[in-house]
Structure formats: structure tokens, C-alpha cells
Amino acid sequence: VNFFKKTLPLAIGVLIGFWAVIEIYIPHHKVGEITDELRDWGIVLSAAAFALGAVNLLQVTLPKIRRREPDWQFKVVMLSGGLFMFAVGFGNLALEPGPAGTYTRGADDAGLASQGKAVIVFDAPADTIISVGGASQPARDPKTGAPARVEVDPGTIAVKVQKRPAGYKEFAAEIEYVTAGDVIHVTADPPMTWGKEGRVFTWMYDNIFRPCDATMFSLLAFFIASAAFRAFRARNIEAALLLGAAILVLLGRAPIGRAMSETLPAISDWIVNVPNNGSRRAIMMGAAMGAIATGLRVILGLERSHLGRD
Amino acid sequence: MTSRIAIAVVLVGAFAAPAAAQPADKPEVRWDATLQTPRNDDGKHIEVSWTRRVAADVKSDADRERIEAAIAGTGVVVFRRPLAAGEMVADAQKIYVGKPETPELSPAFLYGKDVPGTPPDLAAVRALPWYRALADWLVHRAFQPVDVRDVALEPGTSLGRWTYVATSPTGADGALGEPDEVSPDGRYQYALAPVQIAGDKIVAFSGQGMVTRPFSPRASMFHSDRWIYLAFVLLAAISLLVYMQIAKRRAKDLFIRRIPGVDAIEDAVGRSTEMGRPVLYVTGIEEVTDIQTIASLLILGHVAEMTAEYDTDLKVANTYPMTMVIAEEIVRNGYANAGRLDAHRPENVMFITSEQFAFAAAVTGMILRDRPATNIYLGRFFAESLILAETGYLTGAVQIAGTCEFTQLPFFVAACDYTLIGEELYATSAYLSRDPDQIAQIKAADVVKVVAAAVLIVGVAFATLRPFDEASCNLGDLPQQRLAAVRQASGDLTGESDLDKAAKVIATARASEPVAKLSGEIATRRAKCAKQRTYNGWVQTLGTPAFEELFR
Numbered sequence: 070v071n072f073f074k075k076t077l078p079l080a081i082g083v084l085i086g087f088w089a090v091i092e093i094y095i096p097h098h099k100v101g102e103i104t105d106e107l108r109d110w111g112i113v114l115s116a117a118a119f120a121l122g123a124v125n126l127l128q129v130t131l132p133k134i135r136r137r138e139p140d141w142q143f144k145v146v147m148l149s150g151g152l153f154m155f156a157v158g159f160g161n162l163a164l165e166p167g168p169a170g171t172y173t174r175g176a177d178d179a180g181l182a183s184q185g186k187a188v189i190v191f192d193a194p195a196d197t198i199i200s201v202g203g204a205s206q207p208a209r210d211p212k213t214g215a216p217a218r219v220e221v222d223p224g225t226i227a228v229k230v231q232k233r234p235a236g237y238k239e240f241a242a243e244i245e246y247v248t249a250g251d252v253i254h255v256t257a258d259p260p261m262t263w264g265k266e267g268r269v270f271t272w273m274y275d276n277i278f279r280p281c282d283a284t285m286f287s288l289l290a291f292f293i294a295s296a297a298f299r300a301f302r303a304r305n306i307e308a309a310l311l312l313g314a315a316i317l318v319l320l321g322r323a324p325i326g327r328a329m330s331e332t333l334p335a336i337s338d339w340i341v342n343v344p345n346n347g348s349r350r351a352i353m354m355g356a357a358m359g360a361i362a363t364g365l366r367v368i369l370g371l372e373r374s375h376l377g378r379d
Numbered sequence: 380m381t382s383r384i385a386i387a388v389v390l391v392g393a394f395a396a397p398a399a400a401q402p403a404d405k406p407e408v409r410w411d412a413t414l415q416t417p418r419n420d421d422g423k424h425i426e427v428s429w430t431r432r433v434a435a436d437v438k439s440d441a442d443r444e445r446i447e448a449a450i451a452g453t454g455v456v457v458f459r460r461p462l463a464a465g466e467m468v469a470d471a472q473k474i475y476v477g478k479p480e481t482p483e484l485s486p487a488f489l490y491g492k493d494v495p496g497t498p499p500d501l502a503a504v505r506a507l508p509w510y511r512a513l514a515d516w517l518v519h520r521a522f523q524p525v526d527v528r529d530v531a532l533e534p535g536t537s538l539g540r541w542t543y544v545a546t547s548p549t550g551a552d553g554a555l556g557e558p559d560e561v562s563p564d565g566r567y568q569y570a571l572a573p574v575q576i577a578g579d580k581i582v583a584f585s586g587q588g589m590v591t592r593p594f595s596p597r598a599s600m601f602h603s604d605r606w607i608y609l610a611f612v613l614l615a616a617i618s619l620l621v622y623m624q625i626a627k628r629r630a631k632d633l634f635i636r637r638i639p640g641v642d643a644i645e646d647a648v649g650r651s652t653e654m655g656r657p658v659l660y661v662t663g664i665e666e667v668t669d670i671q672t673i674a675s676l677l678i679l680g681h682v683a684e685m686t687a688e689y690d691t692d693l694k695v696a697n698t699y700p701m702t703m704v705i706a707e708e709i710v711r712n713g714y715a716n717a718g719r720l721d722a723h724r725p726e727n728v729m730f731i732t733s734e735q736f737a738f739a740a741a742v743t744g745m746i747l748r749d750r751p752a753t754n755i756y757l758g759r760f761f762a763e764s765l766i767l768a769e770t771g772y773l774t775g776a777v778q779i780a781g782t783c784e785f786t787q788l789p790f791f792v793a794a795c796d797y798t799l800i801g802e803e804l805y806a807t808s809a810y811l812s813r814d815p816d817q818i819a820q821i822k823a824a825d826v827v828k829v830v831a832a833a834v835l836i837v838g839v840a841f842a843t844l845r846p847f848d849e850a851s852c853n854l855g856d857l858p859q860q861r862l863a864a865v866r867q868a869s870g871d872l873t874g875e876s877d878l879d880k881a882a883k884v885i886a887t888a889r890a891s892e893p894v895a896k897l898s899g900e901i902a903t904r905r906a907k908c909a910k911q912r913t914y915n916g917w918v919q920t921l922g923t924p925a926f927e928e929l930f931r
Contacts, residue, residue, distance in 0.1 A: 090612065093602070093605065093608075094601060094602050094605055094606075094608075094609050095599075095600060095601060095602065096419050096420060096421045096598065096599045096601075096602050097421060097422060097598040097599065097600055098421040098422045098423055098563045098598050099598070101421050111668070114701065115666070115699070115700075115701050118699070118700035118701040118703075118704050119700050120700075121700055121703070121704055121730075122699075122700025122703060122730035123700075125700070125703060125726075125728075125729060125730045126729075126730060128725075128726050129726050129729050132726070139748050140744070140748060143744075278734075278737075281736075281737075281740075282734070282735075282736045282737065285736035285737075285739055285740050285766065286736055286762065288766060289762060289765060289766060292765045292766055292769040293765060293790075295769060296765055296768075296769055296790060296793040296794050297793065299793060299794075300789075300792070300793035349785045352783070352785055352788070352800060352801040352802075353783070353785065353801070354828070354831060355801045355802035355828065356783035356801035356802050356804075356805070358615075358802060358824045358827050358828045358831065359674075359783075359801065359802030359803075359804065359805030359806060359824055360670045360671075360674075360783075360805060361611070361612060361615050361824070361827065362615060362619070362805060362820045362821070362823055362824035362827075363670060363673065363674050363677070363805040363808075363820075364670060365612075365615055365616055365619055365820065365823075366619075366809070366817065366820045367673065367677075369616075369619070371619075371623075371816055371817060371820065372677060372808065372809075372817065374677055374680040374681065374709075374712075374808060374812060376712065
């Protein structure tokens with residue numbers, strides 16, 4: 070038991086750790102190939118861990134809902150949301166969107182033929198964008214609602230029709246052998262798609278998740294204000310120095326500081342670039358040394374606290 | 380079956396047909412190609428460079444000029460082909476990749492064997508047995524010349540047995556902009572041919588090219604630019620082993636300063652026990668591959684042991700499932716170490732979400748609902764750091780944070796009771812273990828730090844003692860009026876003129892007041908430059924350039 074629980078994991082850790090160090094110094098492709106293989110294993114393990122994560126989420130959340138613990142309703146919303154997004158995210162496995170469009174060749178236009186041109190006429194909803202040979206425009210005139218007609222030179226013409234919002238299947242075709250006088254009718258109505266890139270998933274993500282995410286981020290402004298208020302109270306010399314430096318930097322960075330004196334921005338820059346930068350580098354260097362030492366400790370098998378005691 | 384064998388035989392026979400006539404093989408241009416593996420390469424790249432010169436045999440000046448103009452006016456197209464195992468090929472040799480002044484690559488070049496360039500004669504074909512006629516037709520269809528204008532040439536485009544690599548702009552000397560990427564362990568030949576270019580398109584092949592000797596890329600076994608990093612790692616490893624020996628003999632002599640933030644962990648756990656509230660531990664918001672997350676997980680083991688001993692709930696919030704899995708195992712071991720495995724609750728080690736602010740929202744929710752008496756934030760944090768720490772502050776919890784993220788440290792310092800800054804995060808696990816072997820690693824890191832500081836001081840000194848720019852030892856901004864006077868007297872001095880040259884010119888110039896004044900100024904400037912040169916010599920001797928190269 071001890072072998073499988075401690076010795077083997079330690080040996081694997083030491084081996085892989087040494088490899089991770091060695092591969093930095095040996096550029097040989099064989100070393101790189103083995104490293105890539107190990108990284109792939111890491112990715113597979115990480116992906117497999119997400120399944121465990123989902124199980125953990127259920128293990129933690131369901132008992133709280135069952136016991137009606139405080140705010141259990143939020144957990145219902147969370148689980149429902151997760152389940153819904155999961156179903157929608159894999160919806161493409163079950164739901165296949167229909168054809169996005171088609172094109173037909175109509176009767177030749179003698180007038181166009183004399184000009185050496187062909188025309189492509191689009192029949193698509195107003196919220197779609199058409200693209201002919203890379204140039205995009207609305208599928209219908211925004212004022213009159215008239216379908217777009219695009220005159221092109223003979224040859225092979227690349228055509229695309231896509232909806233403005235994400236999550237719809239686009240119609241794309243390369244119309245070959247277009248000759249002068251040809252009138253080509255493109256009829257398209259991009260259907261909604263399912264899956265991770267599908268309409269429902271992207272709509273939920275863009276309209277629910279993103280605003281919530283931005284809300285949390287914007288709360289930071291208020292937290293900064295309250296934390297700064299506490300941090301800048303001049304209770305001792307160090308705090309007073311911090312307060313003084315903060316005031317100078319704030320004034321130097323704000324328009325009012327420049328209006329008061331041209332020196333303030335220079336002082337602000339000096340504080341940021343010299344003492345602040347110096348201390349930042351010192352912390353970073355110390356951290357780098359600590360990281361090397363911690364890495365060595367794990368690689369050499371000296372750190373065993375994560376494996377438990379005998 | 381018999382027919383199939385017969386077709387194969389005829390195909391081979393057709394390959395062996397006599398070579399098509401090529402233009403007169405005048406050695407007008409001498410090609411020199413260099414193939415080499417880049418420095419510190421993984422064995423998958425070949426650097427190709429070449430020079431084109433007028434051949435020594437060309438004696439007539441008119442011919443030389445014509446050929447030089449042709450070289451200067453043409454680019455070079457580069458093709459590559461892998462050689463089969465055991466394939467014997469001649470050393471570097473001349474080649475025509477196509478008919479000169481046409482955009483066609485010849486079948487002889489593309490397929491290695493000459494094949495009929497014109498359709499088989501119908502009458503002759505009719506006279507042949509049917510299988511022979513079919514073979515001739517197949518060979519003719521399969522091995523046609525290729526007009527490069529019809530092909531979208533991109534690196535990697537296959538043309539017969541060759542692969543297009545690049546087209547270099549006009550000029551006698553050239554090289555591939557980027558080393559050519561090849562499969563390792565193969566042998567390769569390159570074909571270089573002059574081409575006429577219009578825009579970025581090849582319009583015609585232009586004269587004789589060359590096929591290089593076979594070349595195999597070699598992989599380096601040591602990255603020579605990284606030896607300084609290896610030296611630091613080895614120094615750390617050796618220091619670690621030395622201090623471990625010292626720790627075995629005189630453990631009490633290993634002094635490490637107290638870290639108040641770490642000392643406070645046990646007090647904070649005790650406080651949580653007294654208040655009957657849990658301890659919340661956040662492992663940061665990075666993957667388990669991040670060294671700060673690893674350091675955090677190592678500390679978690681000690682914290683779990685403490686909470687188990689004090690019989691206090693420990694809640695661990697993780698951003699990634701992989702971290703959660705490892706954290707759960709570590710917490711279990713911590714409880715086992717304390718002999719309280721029965722008290723371990725796996726559901727207290729939670730995977731929250733990998734989304735940054737969703738994670739922040741969930742953890743702040745936990746802080747507000749469960750009101751932990753101690754919040755420990757160790758690992759890598761970003762913008763969520765202050766959201767967590769300020770929420771914890773509002774609940775009156777003792778908060779201990781630690782990160783190496785410089786931008787988040789001020790937030791933690793402002794909102795938490797104790798903050799582990801940078802390296803303290805890495806030292807904490809060893810500090811808490813009180814194991815001499817682990818404390819030895821802190822001392823080893825100190826040794827590396829001292830060496831790094833010494834290197835820094837030397838680097839600062841060298842950066843300060845930079846050599847003067849000797850290119851500025853010229854007349855520079857001396858008054859133009861005086862320069863004009865000297866120029867009038869003798870010589871053609873300008874601001875760019877060397878001081879020594881100027882002194883010589885003035886020495887021979889007719890004496891006049893401006894000349895005399897200029898002479899004095901030049902003498903002063905020469906003396907200053909001489910001092911600068913002496914100084915530069917000293918700096919050179921001290922090894923500034925070598926030092927710069929070392930840490931480049």
C-alpha cells in the first residue's frame with residue numbers, strides 16, 4: 070500500500086519533474102516529442118478532471134438544496150443553468166440545421182452582356198449580410214427593403230450570406246463559370262445552429278453571463294475606494310509615506326495635477342518608475358528564487374507533505 | 380496479371396528514356412550554397428544561403444557585365460526534396476529546373492527521369508501492342524511539365540518529387556528568411572534556380588541553377604544560450620544538498636527569520652475554533668501547473684492538519700477541477716496526519732468554476748453566508764483579489780493572503796491582516812513543516828539570492844561603465860565657419876571628419892586666426908577622445924561585452 074500511495078507517486082513526480090527541467094536545456098526533437106506526449110497526458114487528465122468537477126458540484130450543491138440551506142434557490146438556478154447550457158452546448162449532436170440557401174441561374178440579361186458584366190440578385194432576410202468577392206453589404210436596402218443586386222465581372226464568384234448575430238449557419242458558395250450577361254439568384258435564410266457556437270448558447274453567454282461578469286468586475290471600483298480609504302489613513306510613518314506617494318501619483322496621473330504643476334506628472338512617473346519598479350523587481354527576483362527552490366524540493370522528493378506522513 | 384506486369388515494365392522503360400536536350404551548358408555562373416542547422420536547433424530546421432558569382436572561366440568584360448546584370452536582375456526559387464534511405468546522389472551539381480525563359484518546370488526536374496515531352500505519335504502508337512500504347516499514354520499524362528503560373532505556390536506545395544520552399548528577391552547573395560522546417564532524421568537536397576519575378580510571382584526560369592549536396596539537419600544536445608540558467612539551478616541544487624548536510628549535523632544553527640503571516644495561521648485557526656466558524660482556504664485562480672498554486676497546495680496540507688487537530692471545518696475553494704482533486708487528496712492526508720480522518724468531509728473541498736468573476740461571486744457568497752472566521756488566500760490572484768479580501772474584511776474575518784502577483788499585493792496589504800509577499804509564499808510550507816531538510820531549502824534559496832544580488836551589482840557597475848561611442852570622435856558640431864576657412868586653406872573637412880585627419884589637414888594648412896582656433900579645439904577634443912579610448916580599453920578588459928553577452 071505504501072508503495073502505491075507514496076513511493077510510486079513520488080518516483081513519478083521526481084521523474085517527470087527532472088524531465089521538465091532537462092527539456093529546457095536539450096533542444097533535441099526527441100526530447101520535445103516526449104515532452105509533447107507528457108503535455109497531452111496532462112491535458113487528458115485535466116479534461117477528465119472536469120467530469121470529477123461536475124460530480125463534485127452536484128455533491129456539494131444537491132444536499133444544500135435538499136436541506137433548504139440559506140440561498141438554496143440560487144443553487145437551483147445555478148444547476149438548472151448549468152444543465153441547460155450543457156444540453157444546448159451538445160445540441161449540435163442531435164439537431165442539424167437545414168440548408169442555408171441555394172442559387173439558381175436565371176435568363177441572361179442582354180444589357181449586362183453588352184457591358185461584359187453579370188449580376189447576382191440576393192433574396193435574403195433584412196438582418197443578413199451578404200458578401201460578394203469579399204465585399205460586404207446588407208442583403209436588403211435599409212430604406213426601401215429592396216433586395217441587393219451586385220454586378221460582378223465574369224469568372225468564379227465567392228458568395229456568402231450570414232446573419233448579423235452569431236449562432237447561425239452561413240451560406241457560402243463559389244459560383245463557377247459566371248459569364249457576361251448571367252443573372253444569378255441567391256436565395257438564403259441562414260438557419261439557427263446548436264452547440265457551443267450555436268445561437269442559444271451564444272445568446273445566453275452574451276446576454277446573461279457577460280453582463281453578470283462585467284457587474285462583478287465593476288464592483289471592484291467600489292472595493293478599491295473602500296480599501297484605499299483604509300490604506301491611506303496616516304496612522305504611522307510608513308502609512309503617511311504611502312499616503313504622500315499615493316497623493317502625488319494620483320495628482321500626477323489626473324488632469325488636475327498637470328494643471329496645477331508640470332512637475333507633478335514627472336514626480337508621479339519617478340515614483341512609479343524608480344522606487345516602485347525597484348521594489349517590484351526585488352519581489353519578482355525573490356519570488357523566482359523561491360519558485361526554483363520549491364520546484365527543486367518537489368522534484369528531489371524532499372517535499373512530501375502532499376503525500377501524507379508514514 | 381500478365382498485362383499489369385507488362386505495364387510496369389514499360390513505365391520503367393519510359394523513365395529511362397534519353398535526357399531531353401538542355402541549353403548549352405556554359406559555366407557562366409558559379410553557385411555556392413551553404414546548408415546548415417541553426418544554432419540550438421531541435422533538428423527540424425535547415426538554413427539555406429547562397430551566393431552567385433560570375434564564373435572564373437568568363438574572361439570577356441562584356442560577358443561579365445551581362446552575367447552580373449542577369450544575376451542582379453533575377454531572384455532565386457528554392458525547392459527541397461527528401462532523399463530515400465540509401466539513395467545515392469551526386470554532390471552539388473548544375474541543373475536546369477525548366478526551359479530557360481519559360482515558366483515551365485521540366486519533367487526531368489520534377490520527376491527525376493526524362494519522359495516524353497510531346498504526345499506519342501498516333502501512328503506509332505497504333506503499331507504498338509495495346510498495353511504498350513496505354514503505358515505510353517499514361518506516362519505522357521502523368522509526367523507533364525508544370526507551368527508555375529498555374530500553381531498557387533506556397534511553402535510546402537508539392538511539385539513532382541520536389542517541395543516548393545520559397546522565392547528569394549533579386550540579388551547575388553541570398554538566404555531563406557526563416558530556416559526551412561523539415562522532418563527530423565531525413566536527408567534533403569535543395570534545388571536553387573534563378574527566376575524572373577514580377578510582383579511576388581515567378582514569370583520565368585532564367586538559366587542555370589544548382590542542386591545542393593545532401594544534407595541532414597542535426598539536433599543540438601544542449602541549448603548553449605541557456606547555460607547561465609542551468610548554472611543557477613545547479614547552484615540552487617548544490618546549495619540545497621550542502622545545507623541539508625548542515626541541517627543533519629547542526630539543525631539548530633539554521634536560523635530563518637519569523638514570518639508573522641505564517642505564525643498567524645495557527646492563531647487564526649484557533650480563533651475559528653473558538654468562534655465555531657469554518658476556515659476558508661482559496662488556492663488561487665490558476666491551474667495546478669502554476670508554481671504558486673503548487674506552493675499553495677503544499678501549505679494547504681499543513682493548514683488541513685491544523686484544522687483537523689483543532690476540529691474546525693476547513694472549506695477549500697478551487698478554480699479548476701484538477702486543483703480540486705489534488706486539494707482533496709492533500710486535505711485527506713492532512714486529516715490522516717492528525718489522526719482525524721473520520722472528520723474529513725470531502726464535500727468541503729469544492730470546485731467552483733473556472734470563470735474568474737463567477738468564481739469571485741461564488742466565494743464572496745460563501746464568505747457572506749458561512750461567515751468564516753479565517754480566510755486564507757494563497758496562490759496566484761488577479762482582479763478578484765480585492766473583491767474577495769474586501770468582502771472578507773466586511774465579515775470581520777482574520778485574513779491571511781500570499782501571492783507573487785505584484786499588482787495584487789497592494790490590495791491584499793490593504794484588505795488583509797497578514798500578507799505573504801513573493802518568496803514568503805514559497806517558504807511557508809518549509810517553515811510550517813519545521814523539518815530541517817525543508818528549512819535547508821530556504822537557506823539554499825538565500826544562497827542563490829546572494830549570488831543573484833552579486834551578479835546584479837556587477838551588472839549595474841558594467842551598465843554604468845559603458846564604453847564611449849568612438850564614432851563621435853570627429854569634428855562634430857565645431858563651428859562651420861572655421862571648418863570652411865580650413866577647407867578653403869586645404870582639405871575637405873566636414874563635421875563627420877575624423878579628428879586625426881583634421882589635425883593633419885590643419886597642420887598643412889596656411890596659418891590664419893580661424894585655423895589656429897580650430898586647431899586648439901581639435902587638440903582639446905583629441906585629448907578627450909584619447910582618454911575615452913583608454914577608458915574603453917579598461918572597460919573592454921573588465922569584460923563588459925562578455926558580461927552583456929552572458930546575460931543577453
